[in-house]
Amino acid sequence: MERSISLFEKDIKGEKVSIPNGYSAVIGKEKRMHLLEKRIDQIQAPDKKTYEAARERLRNQARPAGSLGALEEVGARLAGIFRTLDVHLHEKVVVTCAGDHGICAEGVSLFPSEVTPQMVYNFVDGGASINVLARHAGARVRVADIGVNWDFEPDLPIFHKKVRKGTGNFAVEPAMTREEARQSIEAGIEIVEALLEDGPVHILGTGDMGIGNTSPSTAIIAVYSGLPIPQLTGRGAGVDDEGLRRKIVAVEKGLKRHRPDPKDPLGVLSKVGGLEIGALAGLVIGAAAYGLPVVCDGFIATAGAMLACELAPQAKSYLFASHNSVEVGHGFMLKYLGLRPLLDLEFRLGEGTGAALAMELIDAATRILADIKTFEEVAIQDAQSGR
């Protein structure tokens, strides 16, 4: 965790630096304990003038006004974020955060916890779903261990950000301490900083891996929606009816025990978890702090995004929803956030797969805005062609 920050300090010596998106920020000799608050303070609003100029250009293009639907707003939002009408998202990165979950002891998941580290290795080897979909989208995949119950080799090319080896079983105990919750969020922020140190990043996707992690995500949306658990609980990777009942009971038990206060997102995270969900929140806050658009994946990544927006409502200006998951609670999360998903393909996988696929549409939105000619531009071209 210290590694990336210290490198960052060495590079920039606590001075005001330019970062890839044209924003600048003072980054440097800060106390680690205050990283979260500093990055929240650092978030600037996207540029409204450029956003308006983008909407105007879209209206003037040689096609019926509004005819490219939801991608028009995506393009205009990106223009506001990057302060230009000609956005190029060359460097795309999906960060897949992994963690284990004590709640698995309640029999809530189809797969055993051992699958979490196995999948981390599968990501590193490049043959998993997220590798395939990220490759298709022209995105890199970076994997982060936030809380896997496994000792990875130190030279394994992942972000080694383990806060602890899995959460506590939140049905009977807090998932983690408040300090661990903060650490998991700051791990996400530090990952963004480490990525930016390595070179330009133009868009970030968030993804998850963690057997059992639909249970804490269900608990989180329950806290914020106030809806009954059975209405919010899905089958995750595919538990049967009996497993679904156990899951509902476990989440209800945990919420009854801990009574998380929605106004205290750090408390919610520490009480119901999970560690990778904290990092997923941190990725959103980190991206927003550095003026980067961030695309959240499905149910678990959006749980993280929700906590991020509770901690830093202004982060939402940088947040894009990739898809609508089969997992029933996801729709309630998107509604709560007021985000429109770009895809609805019955995905229920996680890993960042929806985020990767949506990046292709988001990229298309940048080309729509910049490259489709306006009526005026067409007229000029026609005059030049002698038509």
Add this chain to the structure above:
Amino acid sequence: MERSISLFEKDIKGEKVSIPNGYSAVIGKEKRMHLLEKRIDQIQAPDKKTYEAARERLRNQARPAGSLGALEEVGARLAGIFRTLDVHLHEKVVVTCAGDHGICAEGVSLFPSEVTPQMVYNFVDGGASINVLARHAGARVRVADIGVNWDFEPDLPIFHKKVRKGTGNFAVEPAMTREEARQSIEAGIEIVEALLEDGPVHILGTGDMGIGNTSPSTAIIAVYSGLPIPQLTGRGAGVDDEGLRRKIVAVEKGLKRHRPDPKDPLGVLSKVGGLEIGALAGLVIGAAAYGLPVVCDGFIATAGAMLACELAPQAKSYLFASHNSVEVGHGFMLKYLGLRPLLDLEFRLGEGTGAALAMELIDAATRILADIKTFEEVAIQDAQSGR
């Protein structure tokens, strides 16, 4: 029209030839008048065994079964079409068919008919919406004049397939003769053959340009759904309430006058039009005849696809729906065809824009099938890594 066919004959001398997808077909000394029926007869069913093998591979991949939703079925269907689990859609082509519409005399459209040829020039110049979205998808755009009311320069790089200069006003007369309807469909088939002559094509997208063409499309879905016109009529490029009322009246008048028989698709086309809709039907039949997947765009392209499937129900195995248009009748068409659109982004543009964007998802589906490792492949790799 004769050009491509005669070249084709010269190349293959009426012999049995291999075509890019591994199918073979006898193409050659055929009488032009029978092209449509010959190509319908030529359509073969995709390979069921390869489809089943694909479904099996998808089930065995190291992820929850079914977790990549609708793209799994797309991948499996493509496997059946190409008879391999490793499909590569390198050569993508969107064909945008243009035509004018006599029904514009009824005041049904926001834009004047002059916009149709202007947009054809815009397509050729590369600055239109379809150019931008096709470029993003890695697809070529080819434009075809099937019935534009304009004399294009003979050296303009488009398919010159004009059947007549716009349709008749179907509110008061037939849109075209039965022979012209056949010619417009055969123009679409000939375009597929001309493309295949030029080199490999792995997937075809269909798109339209034609001021006024939501009116004939509305008439077509009315014929096949039997639903009342007001329920099927949308605002096209954006007519106001008064224009919408005129459009409903015009379509109702046309259908009352001609009483098209749904069992006679050629009759439906000749009575309500349009010329580019015929070609869009021909593209689907041509693609199916040569074993090519074909992605239909929105309301107008799907009207063509409906007529194609009425003429040749077996063509549907090659047909993919790209998106769900804002135009209200489109949902009824997709329902009638039993096709699931991949995107729902509130597009209402045409040109092939939805088809181009969906090609990226369809391409992703091929990678999902081929490249995501199965549990067995992961185990082999782990053993090799000494884990």
